[in-house]
Amino acid sequence: MSEVTIPLASKPRFEILDGLRGVAAMIVVAFHLFETYSSGPDDQILNHGYLAVDFFFVLSGFVIGYAYDDRWGRMSTLNFFKRRLIRLQPMVILGTLIGAFWFYFSGAPGFELVMQTPWWKLMLITILGCIMFPTPPSMDIRGWKEINSLNGAQWSLLWEYIANILYALFVRRFGTKLLTCLVLLSAFLTIDLAMNLDTFGLLEVRSYAKYTVIGGFGLTADQIYIGISRLLYPFFGGLLLYRMSKWRINFRRGGMTLCSIAVAATLVVPHIGGDDHGWLNGLYCAVTILFIYPVIVAAGAGSELKGRKTTAVCKFLGMISYPLYITHYPMIYVQMNWAARHADAPLGTHIWVAVSIFLASIAVAYASIRVYDIPVREWLSEKFLHQNKKAV
Numbered sequence: 221m222s223e224v225t226i227p228l229a230s231k232p233r234f235e236i237l238d239g240l241r242g243v244a245a246m247i248v249v250a251f252h253l254f255e256t257y258s259s260g261p262d263d264q265i266l267n268h269g270y271l272a273v274d275f276f277f278v279l280s281g282f283v284i285g286y287a288y289d290d291r292w293g294r295m296s297t298l299n300f301f302k303r304r305l306i307r308l309q310p311m312v313i314l315g316t317l318i319g320a321f322w323f324y325f326s327g328a329p330g331f332e333l334v335m336q337t338p339w340w341k342l343m344l345i346t347i348l349g350c351i352m353f354p355t356p357p358s359m360d361i362r363g364w365k366e367i368n369s370l371n372g373a374q375w376s377l378l379w380e381y382i383a384n385i386l387y388a389l390f391v392r393r394f395g396t397k398l399l400t401c402l403v404l405l406s407a408f409l410t411i412d413l414a415m416n417l418d419t420f421g422l423l424e425v426r427s428y429a430k431y432t433v434i435g436g437f438g439l440t441a442d443q444i445y446i447g448i449s450r451l452l453y454p455f456f457g458g459l460l461l462y463r464m465s466k467w468r469i470n471f472r473r474g475g476m477t478l479c480s481i482a483v484a485a486t487l488v489v490p491h492i493g494g495d496d497h498g499w500l501n502g503l504y505c506a507v508t509i510l511f512i513y514p515v516i517v518a519a520g521a522g523s524e525l526k527g528r529k530t531t532a533v534c535k536f537l538g539m540i541s542y543p544l545y546i547t548h549y550p551m552i553y554v555q556m557n558w559a560a561r562h563a564d565a566p567l568g569t570h571i572w573v574a575v576s577i578f579l580a581s582i583a584v585a586y587a588s589i590r591v592y593d594i595p596v597r598e599w600l601s602e603k604f605l606h607q608n609k610k611a612v
Contacts, residue, residue: 231287235534236476236520241279242537243480244272245544247487249581252552253574256559260428262495266488270434271508273376274454275483276545278513280380281458282521284387289463292392299605300388304381306600309352310593311546312377316349318584319370319550323361326553328560330363337361345369354378356439362553365438373549375437379447383455391456399460406452407510413449414506415499420445431493431502433509454509461514468522469515475523476530482516543593544585551577551584 251269258264288300323342327334345361345368352374354367362369367378394402412419416430422445429435436447461467471478486508493500525531555577559570 233538234283234286234521235525235531235538236479236523237279237283237517238538238541239476239534240479240483240516240520240537241276241541242534242539242544243483244275244487245541246537246582247484248272248545249548249552249578251487252549253555253578256552256556256574257570261432261434262491264491267491268489268505268508269487270432271505272487273436274433274450274509275486275513275516276376277380277383277451277454278458278461278517280383281455281460282462282517283458284384284455285459285462288387289392297388301384302604304384306597306604308377308380308542310596310600311543311588312352312374313350314543314588314592315371315374315546315550316346316368318547319349319368319553320346322550322554323370326362326550326557328553328557330560331553331557333361333363349374352378352381354439365440367437367439371546371549372437372553373546375447377546379436379451380455383451387455387459391459396460396463399456399463403453403457403460406449406456409449410453410509411506413446414502414509416502431498431500431505433505454513457510457514458517461517462521467518469519471519471523473526475519476525476534479516479520479523482512482519486512539589540582540585543589544581547584547588548581551581 247266247269251264251266251272254265255269261267288295320342323334323337341361345355345359348355348359349368349370355369357365360366360369364372366372366375368374391399391402410433411417413423413433414431416423416426422442424440424442426432426435433446433450435443436450437443489504491501492504525534555573558573562569
């Protein structure tokens with residue numbers, strides 16, 4: 221007897237949370253554009269833009285709990301995995317294909333491997349990227365040892381998948397006490413990473429990223445540890461936040477505005493402490509992840525959204541947030557290449573190129589979800605979710 225798929229009614233969305241995801245995604249794009257001109261985390265403009273990933277994980281944990289916690293009596297584990305793949309994988313494929321298209325246009329200094337990569341190896345890496353297969357450093361074709369040399373942003377989606385697997389197989393069954401214990405233990409990993417304690421001796425020398433949480437994008441032991449540390453507390457803390465349904469903050473007016481300002485502020489704060497007191501920056505990262513982001517999510521979930529314009533803005537930001545995040549980075553590689561080869565160009569020209577790429581990223585995200593992502597997901601849902609299979 222084959223599985224019978226029971227249709228699950230859609231739930232109302234937390235539109236403010238959707239809007240906040242879009243705000244963070246736009247700041248990520250700007251962060252990466254500025255990163256081209258920085259020498260490291262200390263002088264990076266929009267300095268803490270990397271914390272957007274940790275914010276995304278908190279949001280994801282909260283939304284996963286809201287969307288699926290009460291559906292397990294009507295939904296199998298396999299059905300859950302189908303739903304998550306349909307939601308996430310089409311844009312993973314598109315982001316990788318965009319990265320493959322731009323690959324030979326991104327051979328900036330430091331990316332010397334690009335022009336040494338034969339076409340067949342590029343095709344192999346493209347296929348592996350499309351199926352979300354993380355490549356080890358030995359298969360790097362760019363020079364940054366990322367799990368996907370064609371689209372660096374894909375690393376966080378791999379950890380998102382891992383979180384979904386852990387949730388479906390184990391954590392969904394946890395009661396509040398056990399989940400709280402997991403979150404508290406995970407908080408230690410966040411502190412260990414942010415404060416550069418390296419309790420387990422897994423971190424390599426992090427002079428470029430000391431007292432930050434930067435990392436998680438490779439398959440070396442330290443990058444895997446960083447990825448685990450960045451994932452567990454935010455994601456399952458978000459899940460715990462959802463289950464603690466009474467813990468909400470209600471701004472009757474201006475909830476979206478206040479929460480957006482709060483998110484933006486956490487991401488643009490300059491590097492704290494300098495060379496002598498860098499631990500202050502680590503403390504800032506830890507406090508932001510452990511406390512500030514859960515508070516913002518609680519406020520976004522508990523506040524009311526009023527006004528047609530604000531609602532429309534939130535819907536637009538939410539719609540483009542994921543495609544913007546997962547498709548923009550290949551164009552950042554191209555910007556790095558252009559900036560390196562035109563270092564003497566006037567400042568206005570550099571600004572024009574950066575702004576153009578920013579706007580192009582938004583346009584690509586909007587077009588991709590309208591022309592590609594929505595139709596593909598509807599087709600996949602109809603084929604794999606909405607057809608009740610008769611017993612044979």
